[in-house]
Amino acid sequence: MTFAPSPVAVIALAAISIGFVVRTDAHQAKTGWTYPPACCRDQDVGGDCEAIPAPSISRGPRGFSVFLHAGDHHLTTRSHRYFIPYGNEIPSGDGRYHICLHPTEDDVNCFFAPPDSS
Template identity: 50%
Template sequence: MLIIATVAGTLQSGAHQTASGWTYPPACCQGDAVDGDCQSIPGSAVLERGGGWTVVLDPGDHRKVTHRNRYFVPYGSEIPSRDGQFHICLHPTEEHENCFFVPPDAM
């Protein structure tokens, strides 16, 4: 019984969660904390300009990024982050921003 409860708890807590423990919406993240599409990114990769957010990611900024990518997220499309960090979900490929999370104090 203990083994089943431990495995079930691990699967439930690991899927679609941030490092700080809040859960990404299922529509945003495919996978889990090890190989999922969603991850926190450096604040230095995010700029506000032209009616939205410009995000420039280099390899190492996100587990899926293999070359420099630039994304534009218009104001109103961002989702509030629950840990004070920026996060992005890249799906189905690294060229496609699926969900973008912004700290509430930056919105």
């Protein structure tokens, strides 16, 4: 006699299996939303994405200027100025500005802005 699991059992097992998948390719912001895996590359504590102070951001005719002082992001060890053209920002999941720096503090991997900020 062969055993054939019922379709309901197969669906239930699949749902349980999906629940045990552990995300190792992204981390969460302190407010609880998860950065997209393509943005968050660093697996160390804190990752490479973090909220940044809103006063550090100014909007110009072509995009966002971001000026970070040492310590404004846990990876910045000195002052940096970044330019993010309009259309390259990603809507943030918590209404705050965030930046992902990778592979070094000199490189912006992703920039998140509140949806109504452009």
